[in-house]
Amino acid sequence: MERRESGARVCPFCEARGLRPRGLLARCDSCGRVVEADVLETMDEIAALPDAIGGHACECGHPEMRRLPDGVYHCPACGSEVTPAATVSGLERGARND
Structure with a gap:
């Protein structure tokens, strides 16, 4: 998962860096949309896959x-x-x- 040094992730909706975890959710600083914990977990699993x-x-x-x-x-x-x-x-x- 792409993260800034501060721990921010890339938003799956607007692709801006600024997705900040807030409990079981994360809110994008750019578009304001909310991402649930299961989506965050899936994004982390995908990011952990080895590159072909x-x-x-x-x-x-x-x-x-x-x-x-x-x-x-x-x-x-x-x-x-x-x-x-x-x-x-x-x-x-x-x-x-x-």
Whole structure:
């Protein structure tokens, strides 16, 4: 979660820095809207997630699938393999022309 040194968070409504906790709620200094504790908790959980290293994260949560020589992406964690959309559409076009 983005925070200032003073502990202020970014408001999910207006994206201004100035969301200040007040008990189980937080009020934005900029737009005045109130955010409930469960939303704050979800925002903290999302902010704590690791950034994806590559452009092709796996559904299992592994941050990067590896591209094999044949163009298929392989997940080293779960073994899943995904064929890129461009390759699939090219195969479909080839099948239609036959």
